[in-house]
Structures are given as C-alpha cells and as structure tokens.
Amino acid sequence: MSGAGRSAARHYDRAIDHLLHFRMEVVHEAGAALAEAPDFPMGNVLSAYLGLLSTEADQARQARQSFAAFRTRIDHAGLPPRERAHVEAVQALLDGDFHACGALLARITEQHPRDALALAAGHQIDFFVGDARSLRDRIGGALSAWHEDDRHYGHVLGMYAFGLEEAGHYDRSEEVGLRAVELNPRDVWGIHAVVHTYEMQGRFGEGIRYLDARVDDWSTGTFFNVHTWWHYALYAMEAGDHGRALAIYDAVLAAGRSSMELLDAAALLWRFYLEGDLRHERWSVLADAWPARTHEPCYAFNDVHAVMSYVGADRIGDADKLIAGREAYLGQPLPGVSNHGMTARVGLPVCKALVAFGRGDHHQVVDLLYPIRHRVNEFGGSHAQRDAVQKTLLQSALRGGRHDLARVLISERINVRPGSPFNWLKRGALAEAIGDSAAATAARLRAGELMHQARTGNVSASE
Structure with a gap:
C-alpha cells in the first residue's frame, strides 16, 4: 500500500478485521490510520466507505467533503492500479451510483480476489x-482463492452464506453459514446468514434455539446487535409469543439511534400494526427520530420505514410531507444516481401504499x-425485510375483499413456507371471509400446532 508507514498499515489491518467482525472499533482504527498518514489512499478509501455505507445522509456528506479534500492532495494517475481502482469505486459511490461502484469493485475482485475490503x-x-x-456470485467467484487457514476465510464464508440464502439456495447456505460460525463463533454476519436461512424456511423454533445457544457471540460488541435481536423478535412473533417480541422491542430496538436500527424498530412495529395492534405510544417516539435522517434523499429503503413510523404514530401529515419532498426530488434530472431510480420505481409507490393503508384505502x-410486488428487491434490503411490504399487500387484499388475489398470495406463501403460522392464520382469515368455517378452523388449528412446535421444540416447524 502506498502512502502508509508501518504504524498506519497496522491500524488499517486492524480496521479491516474489525470491519469484518462488524465491531464499532473499526471507526477508531480507521481514524488512527489517517492520523498517522493523512494521505494514505486506502485509509481514505476505507474511511469513505464507512461514511457512505451507513446510509446516513450527514455521514455521507462528511465523507464526500473529506474524500474531495484528499483527492486534491494526491496525484491520482500516480497511484498503483489497485488503489486507483478503489478510489474510482469510492468516487462512483460518492456520486450516488451504487451500480457503477459495484461494477468497479467487481473488477478489483477479478484481479485481486483476496482483497477483503473490495469483497x-x-x-x-x-x-x-x-x-x-451478485450477493452470491461476487463472493462465490472469489472463494477458490481463499483457504481454510486464512485469517478471514470464515468471514468470506459468512458473506457467501448470506448470498446463497438471498438467492434461494437454503440447504447450501445453512451448510456454509454453520461452517463460517464454526471457524469463527463471533462472526455475526455468518450467524445472521444462518438466521435468515431458518427464517426463509419457516424453521422458527430452530432459529430461536440457534440464537439462544450463541447469545454471547452476537448480542454485544458490534453494530449489528440490534438487527439480530430484530430477527429474534420475528421468530417470537411467528411462534405466537407477542409479549416476548415486544419485550425485545422495549429492551433493545426502542433505543436504536442509527437509520439501520430505526428501520428495524419500524419493521417490527409495522407487523403489529398490520394485525390491528397499533402501539401508538411506541410509534410516537420512533417517529420523532426520523425527520433528522430524512431531511434529504439518501436511501429509499430508509424513507419507507420513516413513513411506516409516521403512519403508525398517526402523523399522516409528516408522511405526506416526506412523499412530497421525494416527488420534488424525482423532478430533478439526476442521471446515474441509483437512489433516484430506486425511489421512482419502488420507494415512492411503497410509501404511498403505506399511507393508503393507514387511511384504510385498501384498494x-x-x-x-x-x-x-416482484421487483420490490430493487430498493434493497433482504427477503425478510421486504416481507413487510408483501404482508401489507396481503392484508389489504383481505381487508379490501379482493379474495381471489388474497387466495393467490396466501397459496404462494404457504407453498414456499408451509411451516409459517402466519401463513396458515391468513388462510384461516380468508376462509372465514368467504364463509368456509370448516376450512378456517382447520387452518387455525394448523397455525396453533406450528406455534406450539416452535415454542417447545418437540417437532421442528419445518415438519
């Protein structure tokens, strides 16, 4: 690495290790590297990523200013090729082009598959x-260059496991994720990949027991603790233990401060809201935290969860104001800004739908x-996170009397996750709505059996 003395390189190396562990110390070590060598290119690259990948508008603005100042002080053409490529990838991200940044990083990985930061x-x-x-293949394409005795091989496996899960390879994702955690028990991203796999398969009881067995490894010391508790709360909800889910909310999620933590809180409360459990007192506190983070467009996925919070708090005016601001944003010509297209294609329609739900306009x-519904992924997030949108569609189909559509949506869900109590409860609700009391009773009994299995562990929910 150019521009780094021995001490700066040591801090950088520690920072990468902390980054892969999702430890908060990454910020300190990245700062220490730059304190030793302010024009250290890879130190500036890492620092910029930390600001930009937080999806916090204020941190992104600071990263943009710092990186611009750094670029005025260096000879870009004189950098080694890989460092120059990293600088160009960061610049694409600073310019708002997620897709160009991803493509540039992919080129780095092709030539340097062991570049942990690029991965x-x-x-x-x-x-x-x-x-x-790409979540699957970016990592899979580099994996053969890594070896079991590499210090961060387990972390690369953890990333690969998550990509496999999001691409639907659940058996393989479980196998790889479990191996990642075996190699490094405190790999929270690997734990997270296994948790997602169980979620997508409807193995909620196994998910609870997996997290319980490893609670000391994932619940403290990282900036990913809150999100994993969110997954735990989802498991508890599916098992019918709403009290436990709300206890997790009050103890952990309600104290969230970052956009990622706030959206987890909103996503959990929204699932209660969809069932008619309004929780206004919790929503009000959450809604107060969003205006400072949505005063300018940054990430459409965050906007959606801010609108959930406003609707849940019965502050429809605030939701309308955010939507109007984003409509004005879309009126600006911003070619190459990924969030602009994400807002137009997915973010704004979902925001408007959430407001319509709050107003009872289910049609x-x-x-x-x-x-x-089949391209909601275009504004980011995971299948588990985006399921809040799919559940909103299903609830409105039921409440609006769109029974044929509700039947299709429920059938899709049950045939993918037959072990989900939620899916069977919705089948029961539909059967009751169309006057089939016997089918409604049978579906609810099945949901009850699955909840009991998830809570007691006598039989896995997938069975």
Whole structure:
C-alpha cells in the first residue's frame, strides 16, 4: 500500500478485521490510520466507505467533503492500479451510483480476489440494490482463492452464506453459514446468514434455539446487535409469543439511534400494526427520530420505514410531507444516481401504499403494490425485510375483499413456507371471509400446532 508507514498499515489491518467482525472499533482504527498518514489512499478509501455505507445522509456528506479534500492532495494517475481502482469505486459511490461502484469493485475482485475490503464493500452494495445473484456470485467467484487457514476465510464464508440464502439456495447456505460460525463463533454476519436461512424456511423454533445457544457471540460488541435481536423478535412473533417480541422491542430496538436500527424498530412495529395492534405510544417516539435522517434523499429503503413510523404514530401529515419532498426530488434530472431510480420505481409507490393503508384505502394499497410486488428487491434490503411490504399487500387484499388475489398470495406463501403460522392464520382469515368455517378452523388449528412446535421444540416447524 502506498502512502502508509508501518504504524498506519497496522491500524488499517486492524480496521479491516474489525470491519469484518462488524465491531464499532473499526471507526477508531480507521481514524488512527489517517492520523498517522493523512494521505494514505486506502485509509481514505476505507474511511469513505464507512461514511457512505451507513446510509446516513450527514455521514455521507462528511465523507464526500473529506474524500474531495484528499483527492486534491494526491496525484491520482500516480497511484498503483489497485488503489486507483478503489478510489474510482469510492468516487462512483460518492456520486450516488451504487451500480457503477459495484461494477468497479467487481473488477478489483477479478484481479485481486483476496482483497477483503473490495469483497466486503461490494457485498454491501449488492445488498443495498437488492441484487441476490451478485450477493452470491461476487463472493462465490472469489472463494477458490481463499483457504481454510486464512485469517478471514470464515468471514468470506459468512458473506457467501448470506448470498446463497438471498438467492434461494437454503440447504447450501445453512451448510456454509454453520461452517463460517464454526471457524469463527463471533462472526455475526455468518450467524445472521444462518438466521435468515431458518427464517426463509419457516424453521422458527430452530432459529430461536440457534440464537439462544450463541447469545454471547452476537448480542454485544458490534453494530449489528440490534438487527439480530430484530430477527429474534420475528421468530417470537411467528411462534405466537407477542409479549416476548415486544419485550425485545422495549429492551433493545426502542433505543436504536442509527437509520439501520430505526428501520428495524419500524419493521417490527409495522407487523403489529398490520394485525390491528397499533402501539401508538411506541410509534410516537420512533417517529420523532426520523425527520433528522430524512431531511434529504439518501436511501429509499430508509424513507419507507420513516413513513411506516409516521403512519403508525398517526402523523399522516409528516408522511405526506416526506412523499412530497421525494416527488420534488424525482423532478430533478439526476442521471446515474441509483437512489433516484430506486425511489421512482419502488420507494415512492411503497410509501404511498403505506399511507393508503393507514387511511384504510385498501384498494389503493393493492393498486400500488401489486404491480411492483416482484421487483420490490430493487430498493434493497433482504427477503425478510421486504416481507413487510408483501404482508401489507396481503392484508389489504383481505381487508379490501379482493379474495381471489388474497387466495393467490396466501397459496404462494404457504407453498414456499408451509411451516409459517402466519401463513396458515391468513388462510384461516380468508376462509372465514368467504364463509368456509370448516376450512378456517382447520387452518387455525394448523397455525396453533406450528406455534406450539416452535415454542417447545418437540417437532421442528419445518415438519
């Protein structure tokens, strides 16, 4: 690496290790590297990624200013090729082009498959744009260059496991994720990949027991703790233990401060809201935290969860104001800005649908969400996170009397995840709505059996 003395390189190396562990110390070590060598190119690259991948508008602005100042002080053409490529990838991200950044990082990985920063940053970019194939293949294409005795081999496996899960390879993702955690028990991203696999298969009881067995490894010391608790709360909800889910909310999620933590809180409360459990007192506190983070367009996925919070708090005016601001944003010509297209194609329709749900206009919800239901991934997030949108569509189909559509949506869900109590409860609700009391009773009994299995562990929910 150019521009780094021995001490700066040591801090950089520690920072990469902390980054792969999702430890908060990454910020300190990245700063220490730059304190030793302010014009150290890879130190500036890492620092910029930390600001940009947070999806916080204020941190992105600071990263943009710092990186611009750094670029005025260096000879870009004189950098080694790989460092120059990293600088160009960061610049693409600073310019708002997630897709160009991801492509540039992919080129680095082709030539340097053991560049951990290129893999980690590219993996997050793929997540932000909802590209399941790249989440899988970016890591899979580099994996053969890594070996079991490499210090961070387990972390690369953890990333690969998550990509496999998002691409639907559940058996393989479980196998790879478990191996990643075996190699490094505190690999929270690997744990997270296994948790997602169980979620997508409807293995909620196994998920709870997996997290319980490893609670000391994932619940403290990283900036990923809150998100994993969110997954735990989802498991508890599916098992019918709403009290436990709310206890997790009050103890952990309600104290969230970053956009990622706030959206987890909103996504959990929204699932209660869809069932008619409004929780206004919790929503009000959450809604107060969003205006400072949505005062300018940054990431459409965050906007959606801010609107959930406003609707849940019965502050429809605030939701309308955010939507109007984003409509004005779309009126600006911003070619190459990924969030602009994500907002137009997915973010704004979903925001409007959430407001329509809050107003009880379920036909409008269906009209907005049904045409985009198979491309909601385009504004990022995981299958588990985006399921809040799919559940909103299903609830409005039921409440709006769109029984044929509700039947299709429920059938899709049950045949993918037959072990989900939620899916069977919705089958029961539909059967009751169309007057089939016997089918409604049978579906609810099945849901009850699955909840009991998830709570007691006598039989796995997948069975």
